[in-house]
Amino acid sequence: MRIMKTATLSAAILALGMTASYAKVPENQVNRLGQDLTPIGAEKAGDGGDIPAWTGGLNSVPSNVSYQVGDHLENPFPDDKPLYVVDGSNIDQYRKFLTPGQAAMLERYDDYKMKVFQTRRSCAYPQNVYAATKRNARVGELVGGGNGVSKAIMGFPFPIPNNAYEIVWNHTLRYRSFKLIRQFAAMPVTPSGSYTPLIVQDQAILWWSDPTKKSAEDLNNNSIYYIAHTIAPARAAGNVILVHEAINAAKRPRQAWQYSPGTRRVRRAPNIAFDNPGVNTDGLSTADSFDGYNGSLERYDWTVLGKNVRYMAANNYEMGLAEYDDLIQARHLNQDFVRYEKHRMWEVQADLKPSTRHVYARRVFHMDEDAWQIAATELYDGRGDIWRVQELEQIQAYNVPLCAYAGQMDYDLQGSRYLASALNNEEPAVNFFADELNGDEYSPSAIRRMGAR
Numbered sequence: 001m002r003i004m005k006t007a008t009l010s011a012a013i014l015a016l017g018m019t020a021s022y023a024k025v026p027e028n029q030v031n032r033l034g035q036d037l038t039p040i041g042a043e044k045a046g047d048g049g050d051i052p053a054w055t056g057g058l059n060s061v062p063s064n065v066s067y068q069v070g071d072h073l074e075n076p077f078p079d080d081k082p083l084y085v086v087d088g089s090n091i092d093q094y095r096k097f098l099t100p101g102q103a104a105m106l107e108r109y110d111d112y113k114m115k116v117f118q119t120r121r122s123c124a125y126p127q128n129v130y131a132a133t134k135r136n137a138r139v140g141e142l143v144g145g146g147n148g149v150s151k152a153i154m155g156f157p158f159p160i161p162n163n164a165y166e167i168v169w170n171h172t173l174r175y176r177s178f179k180l181i182r183q184f185a186a187m188p189v190t191p192s193g194s195y196t197p198l199i200v201q202d203q204a205i206l207w208w209s210d211p212t213k214k215s216a217e218d219l220n221n222n223s224i225y226y227i228a229h230t231i232a233p234a235r236a237a238g239n240v241i242l243v244h245e246a247i248n249a250a251k252r253p254r255q256a257w258q259y260s261p262g263t264r265r266v267r268r269a270p271n272i273a274f275d276n277p278g279v280n281t282d283g284l285s286t287a288d289s290f291d292g293y294n295g296s297l298e299r300y301d302w303t304v305l306g307k308n309v310r311y312m313a314a315n316n317y318e319m320g321l322a323e324y325d326d327l328i329q330a331r332h333l334n335q336d337f338v339r340y341e342k343h344r345m346w347e348v349q350a351d352l353k354p355s356t357r358h359v360y361a362r363r364v365f366h367m368d369e370d371a372w373q374i375a376a377t378e379l380y381d382g383r384g385d386i387w388r389v390q391e392l393e394q395i396q397a398y399n400v401p402l403c404a405y406a407g408q409m410d411y412d413l414q415g416s417r418y419l420a421s422a423l424n425n426e427e428p429a430v431n432f433f434a435d436e437l438n439g440d441e442y443s444p445s446a447i448r449r450m451g452a453r
Contacts, residue, residue, distance in 0.1 A: 024138070025137045025138060025160050025162075027138075029137075029160050030134065030137045030138055030160070032160070033130075033133070033134050033137060033159060033160075034130070034134070037159075037160075038054050038370065039125075039130035039133060039134065039159075040125065040129075040130070040133050040155070040156050040159050040370075040371075040372065041133075041137075041156065041159030041160055041161075041369075041372075042054060042344070042369035042370045043344065043369065047309065047344070050118075050119055050309075050342045051119050051121075051309065051342055051343065051344060052119060052121060053121075054121045054370065055121075056124060057121060057122050057123045057124030057370070057396065057401070058076060058122045058123075058124055058396045058398040058401060059124035059125075059126075059398070059401045060398060060401065061398055061399055062076040062398060064076060064078075067399060069399075070428070070429050071429060072320065072321060072424075072425075072429050073317055073320065073395065073397065073398065073399065073429075074317065074321075075315075075317035075318055075321075076122075076317070076398070077117075077120060077315060077317075080117050080118060080120075080339075081117070082115040082116060082117055083116050083117060083118060084116055085113050085114065085115050085116070086098070086106065086113065086114040086116060086311070086340075087106065087112070087113040087114070088106050088107065088110055088112070091103065091106050091107065094311075097309060097310055097311050097342060098310070098311060099310050099311070099345075099366050099376050099378065100364070100378050100386065101376055101377065101378045101386065101389035101390070101391070101411075102114065102311060102376070102389075104378075104386050104389060104413060105332065105389060105411065105413075108413055109331055109332055111331075112331075112332055112335060113335050114311060114335065114338070114340045115335065115336070115338065115339065115340060116311060116340045116341065116342070117315075117339050117340065117341055118341065119314075119341040119342050119343060120314070120315050120341065121343075121370055122314075122315055122396040122398075122403075123368070123370040123371045123394075123396055123403040124396065124398075124401045124402075124403075125155070125175050125401060125402055125403075126175075126400070126401065126402075128154070128211065129154060129155040129156075129175045130155070131155075132152075132153060132154035132155040133154075133155035133156045133159050134159070135152075136152035136153070136154075136155060136156065136157050136158070136159065137158070137159050137160055139151040139152060139215075140152030140157040140158055140166075142165055142166065142169075143248055143250070143251075144248045144249065144250025144251060145250060145298075146163075146165035146297060146302070147248065147249050147250040147296055147297050147298050148246075148247055148248025148249060148250055148251060149169055149173065149216055149247055149248070150215075150216050150217065150247075150248070151215050151216060151217070152215070152216055153208065153213050153214060153215050153216055153218070153219075154175070154208065154209055154210075154211070154213075155175055155209075156170045156173070156174060156175070156372055157169050157170060157173050158170055161304075163302070163304065164302035164303050164304045164348045164349075165297060165302050167304065167346055167348055167367065167372070168293065168297060168302060168348060168365070170367075170372035171292065171293065171365075171367060171372050171373055171374050172223075172293075172294065173208050173223070174371065174372050174373055174403075175209055175402055176204075176206055176209070176402060176404070176432075177206065177209065177400060177402065177432040177433070178205070178206055178209040178210055178211065179203075179204070179205050179206070179433070179434040179435060179436075179437040180203065180204055180206075180430060180431060180432050180433075180434055181201075181202075181203045181430070181431040181434040181437070182201070182202050182203070182424065182427075182430045182431070183199065183200070183201045183202075183424070183427040183428050184199075184200055184202070184421070184422050184423055184424050184427060185197040185198065185199055185200075185324065185420075185421070185423045185424075185425075185426065185427060186198045186200060186280045186281070186419065186420070186421035186422075186423075187324070187328055187419070187420045187421070187423070188281065188282035188284055188417070188418075188419050189328055189330070189417060189418050189419070189420060190330075190417060191330060191331065191415070191416040191417055192330055193328070193329050193330030193331070195328055195420075196233060197232070197233075197324060198230060198232070198233070198236055198280045199230070199231050199232040199233075199427070200228050200229065200230050200231070200280060201228075201229045201231055202226065202227060202228040202229070203226075203227050203434065203437060204224055204225065204226045204227075205224070205225040205437055205439055205442065206223075206224050207219045207222045207223060207224065207225070207439075208223055208224070208247070216247055219247060221246050221247055221248055221251060221252050222244065222245075222246065222247070223245040223246055223247045224243070224244075224245040225242075225243070225244055225245075225439055225442035226241075226242070226243040226245065226442075227240065227241070227242050227243075227442060227446075227447060227450070228240070228241050228279065229447075229450055229451070230279075230280060236280070237261070238259075238261030238451045238452075239258070239259065239260060239261060239279070239451065240258070240259040240447040240450050240451040241256065241257070241258050241259075241269065241272060241279055241447075242256065242257045242258075242259075242442060242443075242444065242446075242447045243255070243256045243272060244256070244442070245294075245295070249295070249296040249297075249298065250298070253273075253296065254272075254273055254295055254296065256268070256269040256270065256272040256273070257269055257444045257447065258272070259447045259448055259450070259451035260451075261451055261452075264448075264451075264452065265448075266444040266445075266447060266448050271287070272287050273287050273288065273295055273296070274286070274287060274288050274295070274296075274299060274358060275287070275288065275357075275358045275359040275360065278290055280421075281410070281419050281421070282419070284388075284410050284412055284417060284418065284419035285388075285410040285419050285421075286359065286360070289377075289379070289390065289410065290408075291374070291392075291408075292365065292373075292374030292375075292377060292390060292392050292408070293363075293365065293374060293377070297350075298356075299352060299353060299356040299357075299358050300350035300351060300352055300353060300356075300358075300363070301350070301351045301353055302348060302349070302350050303348065303349045303350075303351070304346070304347075304348055305347040305348065305349050305364070306346075306347055307344055307345065307346050307347065307369065308344070308345060308347060309342050309343070309344055309345070310342070310343065310345045310366060310376075311340045311341070311342060311343075312340065312341060312342075312343040312345060312366070312368055312375045312376070312394065313338055313339065313340055313375065313376075313391055313392070313393040313394060314339065314340070314341045314343060314368070314375075314393075314394045315339055315341065315394070315395065315396065316337075316338060316339050316393040316394065316395050316406040316407075317395060317406075318337055318339065319333075319337040319338055319339070319393055319406050319407065320395055320406040320407070320424065320425060321425060322334075322337045322425055323425065323426065324423070324425060324426055327420075327423075327425070328420055331416055331418070332409075332411060332418060333409055333418075333420065338393060343368050343369070343370070343375075344368075344369045345366045345367060345368060345369065345375065346366070346367040346369060346372075347364065347365070347366055347367075348364070348365045348367065349362065349363070349364050349365075350362065350363040350364075350365070359381075360379045360380060360381070360387070360388075361380055361381060361382045361384070362379075362380040362384070363377060363378070363379050363380070364377060364378045364380075365377050368394065368403075370403070371394065371403035373392075373394065373403055373405075374390075374392055375391070375392055375394060376389070376390060376391050376392065377389070377390040386413060387412070387413065387414055388410055388411060388412050388413065389410075389411045389413060390408065390409065390410050390411070391408070391409045391411070392405050392407070392408045392409075392422075393405060393406040393407045393408075393409075394406070397430070397432065399432075400432050402432070404430075405422055406422075406423075406424075407420065407421070407422050407423045407424075408420075408421050408422040409421075
């Protein structure tokens with residue numbers, strides 16, 4: 001049985017969402033895409049209140065901004081003012097719109113606040129992604145017990161999802177362009193607010209978005225080729241990681257390698273997965289928390305909790321233009337730069353299987369319906385307490401177009417520390433059209449040459 005409606009789900013349908021069903025989407029439901037549903041499966045209509053109807057999003061450079069190739073993105077909504085501010089003094093008034101993680105931040109830090117603006121449904125994608133997504137709705141299938149995808153290609157594999165596994169795959173395989181190059185900063189921030197930026201150059205070939213391929217079976221089980229090269233500070237410079245991500249991890253697990261400038265050797269790196277500490281995180285995040293969640297789904301049981309209206313960090317252009325010293329402060333980000341809006345969010349829970357291990361016993365993900373992109377998470381320890389809270393601040397890259405991130409925050413509530421990462425503010429603008437990238441360069445020998453330069 002398919003989830004035929006994308007409004008709040010009934011308890012009966014939620015129970016079905018606990019398993020990886022393989023039912024096809026009926027044609028009358030597929031035809032809703034682009035009609036009462038957006039081309040990627042969100043509810044096109046507004047909620048009769050604060051959430052407006054989706055009218056196409058920002059699918060090109062707006063006329064009110066100045067943009068040249070290589071520029072950082074200007075704010076297309078410069079005249080928007082906060083409608084109100086949520087803080088510790090009025091938390092109960094707005095609690096129903098808060099994620100548990102947001103409520104925990106407001107309750108723990110007396111200077112934490114959330115500036116709420118009018119909702120702008122700005123997410124949009126290229127027309128070929130929309131066309132591929134509609135095709136995927138007809139043919140996409142889970143394989144490997146929910147740990148892989150077949151037959152679909154490009155765009156979102158399951159725009160009308162049947163279960164939690166499909167929703168997570170929509171995030172994992174969402175459109176982020178085909179080839180991209182980025183430089184970003186990661187800052188582990190101490191309780192006093194001190195930090196040293198770690199500067200990383202990364203590049204990716206997202207084979208799922210290869211416009212020449214017709215189905216997942218054409219990709220030889222390759223999903224992403226990824227390289228991350230740390231270039232600063234000097235004590236960390238030269239470290240390089242290489243990842244070959246699979247579409248079906250049950251058939252072939254992730255392959256990873258790491259070049260260490262200390263040994264001048266490339267070694268296999270099976271630790272770049274699951275709950276091993278993430279690279280350049282100072283132990284504040286796990287390898288599978290990069291991008292909200294990445295990698296195999298095998299260690300958890302996944303359940304759809306429903307769809308609810310929540311506050312989401314959205315359209316964060318001002319945050320993306322701030323200088324690091326203005327943005328980074330003690331205990332949490334400078335919230336004067338973060339914009340929140342009400343959005344409908346899919347909520348998915350991951351419960352650790354009794355037969356496996358992970359430092360997070362439970363994880364709850366909140367995903368924007370307009371992007372299938374994780375916007376916030378709560379990460380629970382073995383006692384059932386919230387240990388860490390993630391916030392991934394969304395921004396619409398109208399120059400592509402696609403929905404992206406302005407940054408990712410990993411807040412450690414037990415240590416009053418946090419990791420600010422994926423920040424591009426003082427780095428060159430992201431190149432989403434890096435056609436020069438070649439899959440042959442994603443090899444152990446290539447990263448050895450890169451790290452030795």
